[in-house]
Amino acid sequence: MSWAMSGSELADAIREIDSEAVTGHSDDAVWITPASWPDVAESLRDSESLSFEMLSLVTTVDYIDHFEVVYHLLSLSKNRTGVVKMRCGEGRIDPAVPTAINVWRGADLQEREAYDLMGVHFDGHPNMKRLMLWEGFEGHPLRKDYLR
Amino acid sequence: MTLKSEPVIVNVGPQHPSTHGVMRLRVAFDGELVTDAEMIIGYLHRGSEKLAEERTFTQVVTLTDRMDYVASMTNNQAYILAVEKLAGIEPTPRGVWLRMISAELQRIASHLIAIGFLMQDLGAMGTPLMYTMREREDILDLFELLCGARITNSYHRPSGVFQDAPADFWPRLEAFLAEMPGRIDEYEQLISGNEIILSRMRGVGIISPDEMINASITGPMLRAGGVDWDLRHRQPYEYYDRVEFDRPIMDESDNYSRYLVRVYEMRESLKIVRQCIDQIEPGPARDPDVPFVIRPPKGDAYVPIEGPKGELGFYLVSDGGISPYRCKVRPPSLINLTLLREMLIGLPMAAMIVTFGTVDINMGEVDR
Numbered sequence: 001m002s003w004a005m006s007g008s009e010l011a012d013a014i015r016e017i018d019s020e021a022v023t024g025h026s027d028d029a030v031w032i033t034p035a036s037w038p039d040v041a042e043s044l045r046d047s048e049s050l051s052f053e054m055l056s057l058v059t060t061v062d063y064i065d066h067f068e069v070v071y072h073l074l075s076l077s078k079n080r081t082g083v084v085k086m087r088c089g090e091g092r093i094d095p096a097v098p099t100a101i102n103v104w105r106g107a108d109l110q111e112r113e114a115y116d117l118m119g120v121h122f123d124g125h126p127n128m129k130r131l132m133l134w135e136g137f138e139g140h141p142l143r144k145d146y147l148r
Numbered sequence: 149m150t151l152k153s154e155p156v157i158v159n160v161g162p163q164h165p166s167t168h169g170v171m172r173l174r175v176a177f178d179g180e181l182v183t184d185a186e187m188i189i190g191y192l193h194r195g196s197e198k199l200a201e202e203r204t205f206t207q208v209v210t211l212t213d214r215m216d217y218v219a220s221m222t223n224n225q226a227y228i229l230a231v232e233k234l235a236g237i238e239p240t241p242r243g244v245w246l247r248m249i250s251a252e253l254q255r256i257a258s259h260l261i262a263i264g265f266l267m268q269d270l271g272a273m274g275t276p277l278m279y280t281m282r283e284r285e286d287i288l289d290l291f292e293l294l295c296g297a298r299i300t301n302s303y304h305r306p307s308g309v310f311q312d313a314p315a316d317f318w319p320r321l322e323a324f325l326a327e328m329p330g331r332i333d334e335y336e337q338l339i340s341g342n343e344i345i346l347s348r349m350r351g352v353g354i355i356s357p358d359e360m361i362n363a364s365i366t367g368p369m370l371r372a373g374g375v376d377w378d379l380r381h382r383q384p385y386e387y388y389d390r391v392e393f394d395r396p397i398m399d400e401s402d403n404y405s406r407y408l409v410r411v412y413e414m415r416e417s418l419k420i421v422r423q424c425i426d427q428i429e430p431g432p433a434r435d436p437d438v439p440f441v442i443r444p445p446k447g448d449a450y451v452p453i454e455g456p457k458g459e460l461g462f463y464l465v466s467d468g469g470i471s472p473y474r475c476k477v478r479p480p481s482l483i484n485l486t487l488l489r490e491m492l493i494g495l496p497m498a499a500m501i502v503t504f505g506t507v508d509i510n511m512g513e514v515d516r
Contacts, residue, residue, distance in 0.1 A: 055364050106363045110364075117197070146198070
């Protein structure tokens, strides 16, 4: 699909914003360091050549040895999509990434849902509380350590 | 002299007809006006994404029916497109046309629900809702011919659809296409020019397009704000590049334009169904070589489609096994609620209900 930005193209664009942000890329996605995310996100939205005005989707995946956060970005004016992934440190204790809500308001409910169901904390989110489940629920049901 | 009154907290829902399901709004009122609103959701949370991890890729189709349960066909379609991309399955042409026909009929059915219940929220008790439900009934009858089910269709399959349409489906579909434009005219006569409707919906619930884009709001809401964004047109999937249709765009971004965009979109969907019937060719409705249990290679896939309520998509991760390692939905109903608080503040109670109605959410999809 011509509108999907390739991983290497997006990686080059992000390297121009922050030379140390990119940790790797695949055919259709780029991995960056969580620490660089707030600046990179703002530049991705505001840069004239990229202009990712919309945050399409926030996903978290439990890979057992680490958690991964996936942001699907969309540029309406350029009709392009891009995928940015972040590895939330090593292990399963307190996974966290910086929030994108200051750049894209659309991250609000999606990040709350990700925190609720997967237990990934989005640092700087002004209202980081459970969305679907009730306060006091123990654990995060989408994690793989929930037994069948 | 103005009197300052104590704010009153009112719980709207979860069991309230205007909340379209089990949605709860905790609203603070100063007199008649909303000063704060908080939504509390999760009453219908069934853990669909977790359940999907326990089922084979084909079985998950039944779960997607139960997300947005007034638009099962488009949910099926979004999910199947992601599976096909993940597993590299090529659908049969007849299967794709049948998927498009069923998805466009479903879009009409979903918009009928949106309009009918919006009128109910406006206090037009009964008549408009019964009219729209009557037409939706015709569509559900067509679905029953296609797959035996009316609501939870599970009609789409990797590589096509579950079965070809029976011979008596086509004359029934033709009859529906012949009748429906007149029915839409009827709604327009009944509703669109109605003075009460106009005075209550025009200029109410306005939200700027830039804010909507920043808040990831998509679908008819965004198009009612003057943004020409329809994935069927901009990023065509299936055979949407082979059909011609207009994209209704309104500039006012108020409740009335959100209603009108849906009415016009129903007409465009009828056009698309017409062109699908003209272009469909004989052949298998699905590829018999695609097994029931598929094992896509390791990787991930996300395919967004233009659902009746906005951008709908499934992000699937495969570890090479028979079931998705991770199945994440992009729910337009939930994300379109992002700016609900901003939309409601300053409105009186009655306008709040209408504004909430024009967002057109489905709680099955909000909570999943």
